[in-house]
Each structure stands twice: as C-alpha cells, then as structure tokens.
Amino acid sequence: MNSWKINLLVLWFGAFMVNSGMTMITPFLSLYLSQNLHVHGEKALGLWAGLIFGANFATSFLFQPLWGKLADKYGRKIMLLRSGFGMAVVITLMGFATAPWQLLLLRLLNGTISGFNPAAISLISSTTPKKNMGFAMGSIQSGTVAGTILGPLMGGLLASRVGYRPIFYITGALLFGASLLALLLVQEKFNRVEAAKKDEVSVIAGFRELAKTPQLPALFAVTFLLQFAMISPMSILPLYVEKLHGSAVNLPFWAGFVTAVTGLSNMIASPLLGKYSDKVGAHKILTFALIGAAVTMIPQAFAGSVWQLAGIRFLMGVCMGGLLPSVNALIRFYTPDGMESRAFGFNSSTLALGNMLGSLIGGFLSGFIGIEGLFIISGILMLFNTVWVRMSLYRRKIDKAAAPR
Numbered sequence: 384m385n386s387w388k389i390n391l392l393v394l395w396f397g398a399f400m401v402n403s404g405m406t407m408i409t410p411f412l413s414l415y416l417s418q419n420l421h422v423h424g425e426k427a428l429g430l431w432a433g434l435i436f437g438a439n440f441a442t443s444f445l446f447q448p449l450w451g452k453l454a455d456k457y458g459r460k461i462m463l464l465r466s467g468f469g470m471a472v473v474i475t476l477m478g479f480a481t482a483p484w485q486l487l488l489l490r491l492l493n494g495t496i497s498g499f500n501p502a503a504i505s506l507i508s509s510t511t512p513k514k515n516m517g518f519a520m521g522s523i524q525s526g527t528v529a530g531t532i533l534g535p536l537m538g539g540l541l542a543s544r545v546g547y548r549p550i551f552y553i554t555g556a557l558l559f560g561a562s563l564l565a566l567l568l569v570q571e572k573f574n575r576v577e578a579a580k581k582d583e584v585s586v587i588a589g590f591r592e593l594a595k596t597p598q599l600p601a602l603f604a605v606t607f608l609l610q611f612a613m614i615s616p617m618s619i620l621p622l623y624v625e626k627l628h629g630s631a632v633n634l635p636f637w638a639g640f641v642t643a644v645t646g647l648s649n650m651i652a653s654p655l656l657g658k659y660s661d662k663v664g665a666h667k668i669l670t671f672a673l674i675g676a677a678v679t680m681i682p683q684a685f686a687g688s689v690w691q692l693a694g695i696r697f698l699m700g701v702c703m704g705g706l707l708p709s710v711n712a713l714i715r716f717y718t719p720d721g722m723e724s725r726a727f728g729f730n731s732s733t734l735a736l737g738n739m740l741g742s743l744i745g746g747f748l749s750g751f752i753g754i755e756g757l758f759i760i761s762g763i764l765m766l767f768n769t770v771w772v773r774m775s776l777y778r779r780k781i782d783k784a785a786a787p788r
Contacts, residue, residue: 395526397561402530407538442494444735450498451728458573463502467562475555501731520708521657532646601775610737612761615745645700652704669709673769675702680762684755
C-alpha cells in the first residue's frame with residue numbers, strides 16, 4: 384500500500400477516536416456532574432454543563448493557530464503526536480475529577496493541547512498526490528463526522544454498562560492506541576533545516592500574511608458558517624421535533640434521529656464528493672455544495688412533519704459533505720508554501736468559533752425568532768457566503784490546468 388494511503392487509513396482512525404472522545408460525554412455530562420461531582424439544582428447543573436461543554440471549544444479557538452505555526456516549523460507529525468498523546472492523558476484524568484471546577488480545568492486544558500484534526504489534514508495534504516487530494520480530504524472528513532455522530536451513541540451505551548468514570552479511561556486508552564499507531568505507521572517528509580531558515584513570524588503576522596490571499600478568508604468563512612448553521616439550532620431542535628411530532632411518545636428517539644441523519648449523509652457523501660472533485664475541480668463542488676446547503680437549510684423552517692424535516696436534513700448533510708473537503712483542498716491550493724499547517728490551524732480555529740458562537744447566539748436568538756428564524760437566517764448567510772466565495776476565488780483568473788482537480 385502506498386504511504387499516503389497508510390497515512391490516510393491511520394489518521395482516519397485517529398480522527399474518529401479524537402472526535403468521538405470529544406463528544407462521548409454529551410449524553411451523560413449532567414448526570415456525571417450530579418451523581419459523581421455532587422452538583423445539585425437545575426440552575427447549577429445547567430451552568431456547569433454549559434461551561435464545561437463550551438470550555439473545550441474556547442481554548443481550542445485560541446490555540447489552534449499557535450499549533451499550526453509550530454507545525455510549519457517543526458513538522459506536522461510531531462504536532463499530531465503531541466495532541467494525541469496529550470489528550471489521551473487529559474481525558475483519562477477527567478475520570479478522576481472530584482469537583483466540577485476540576486473537570487472544567489481539564490476541558491480547558493484539553494482544548495488547549497488539541498490540534499489533532501488540523502495536523503492530520505495538513506499532513507495528509509502534504510503527502511497525498513494532487514490527483515487524489517479531494518478523495519483524501521473527503522475521507523478524513525468522514526472519519527471526523529463519524530466520530531462526532533457515534534461518540535454520543537457510544538457514550539450513552541457505555542454509561543449504562545460500565546458507569547461514567549470508566550468511559551474516560553476507555554477513551555483515553557483508545558486515543559493512546561490511535562496515537563501509537565500514528566507514531567509507528569504515519570510517514571512524513573519534512574525538512575526541519577529548511578523550515579528553520581524561514582523568518583520567524585508571530586501568529587497575528589501569519590494571519591495577515593495569509594489574508595493577503597483573498598481566497599483564504601472567504602474559505603475560512605465557509606467553515607465558520609457551516610458550523611454555526613449546524614450548531615445554532617441544536618439546543619432547541621428537540622422542541623421543534625416535539626412540535627412537529629405532536630406527541631412526547633418516543634421523542635428522544637425522533638430528536639436523535641433527526642440530528643443523526645444529517646451526520647450520516649455527510650459521512651457517506653464526503654469521500655464520494657471528494658473523489659468526484661478530483662475529476663471536476665474543487666471549485667465547482669464547493670459552489671454547488673454551498674448553494675445546496677443554503678437551499679436545504681431554509682425549507683426546514685416550513686417542515687410539516689418529522690419525516691419531512693429528516694428528509695430535508697438528509698439532503699443538507701449530502702450538500703455539506705462536499706463543503707469541508709473542498710474547502711481543505713482549496714486552502715492547500717491557495718496557501719503559500721511553508722504555511723500550510725498555519726492555514727489549517729486558522730481554519731480549525733474558525734470551526735471552533737462556529738461551534739462556540741453557534742451554541743451561544745443560537746440559544747439567544749431562538750427566544751426572539753424561534754428555530755424557524757434560525758434556519759432562515761443561516762440559509763441566507765450561506766447564500767451571501769456563496770457570492771463572496773465566488774468573487775474571491777475568481778478575482779484572479781485561474782489557469783484551469785493549475786486549478787485543484
């Protein structure tokens with residue numbers, strides 16, 4: 384097997400484990416706080432659960448660009464291993480927490496040392512042949528989405544069988560195993576001597592340098608708006624399902640089904656659309672995926688039944704399956720040589736920002752415009768983003784032979 388395929392296979396498993404580990408606590412976080420960390424009262428539980436869940440995204444947003452900068456200087460593999468082994472230790476320690484502030488600090492630390500996903504994407508982009516770039520980006524995206532979808536399911540199943548604390552130990556052990564596989568099997572050709580010769584620039588200066596390429600801020604905006612649109616209605620989606628379902632019977636199942644169906648179609652479509660972009664070009668896939676995501680976002684506000692909502696969200700997941708792989712392929716294409724990891728770090732930072740602001744702003748706005756308004760606003764923002772991306776990508780005429788295939 385070619386080395387780039389081995390890298391892709393190992394890092395797919397690593398991305399799956401990292402993202403499932405990050406989301407595995409979702410189903411039982413409040414129960415863990417009340418039963419093991421002695422937090423009582425609905426308000427206190429809500430406050431601590433919100434802080435602890437969002438802490439990871441907050442520090443991740445702040446530190447991703449720094450790790451990207453260091454990856455361009457010292458290599459992607461070393462940053463990937465730093466994140467993988469570091470998170471394995473921190474998540475294991477979460478199982479030993481005896482107070483909510485300890486869990487909060489550990490979640491903040493976990494976000495600080497995270498960076499497995501951007502390092503994996505950067506490493507894959509630097510070792511994969513250009514003709515296979517779309518397929519590779521789509522495949523690693525499917526691993527990320529699969530972990531995000533199945534993480535809560537795995538956490539819920541394990542919680543009912545082994546309790547809450549052992550889940551952290553199991554997750555830490557699996558992350559350690561995935562990192563060990565990366566250490567032994569992933570190959571990277573990185574010239575540290577050449578990298579050391581380049582001028583040292585700060586994180587802010589690096590962003591200014593990248594922003595000189597007008598296509599990159601537009602691509603970062605795609606990542607942000609995608610996450611914002613996905614996360615903003617999540618907290619009140621069960622209430623919308625209840626409104627459409629008309630009964631509380633099997634409500635948790637239907638709420639989970641409507642949420643999971645988007646991720647499922649995304650996971651299936653990502654490698655397929657990524658491979659297709661290798662033939663027709665990532666620009667075209669990105670444009671059609673953006674339009675499709677916006678068009679399928681708005682009708683959710685007018686769904687008349689749970690089945691209609693699930694069907695529309697399935698189609699939305701297919702469209703979104705073409706977004707991040709195309710964005711990652713185009714970021715690699717437009718980024719100046721030697722700054723690839725930094726660019727992916729900033730992109731990962733905007734993803735974390737979308738997660739964080741999506742949950743905060745979505746919950747706030749829903750009280751004024753309802754979830755229907757959130758769907759409409761998110762769709763309109765994505766349409767505006769489509770125009771911005773098209774104008775940015777074609778501000779300069781691109782030689783078709785040089786465009787990413």
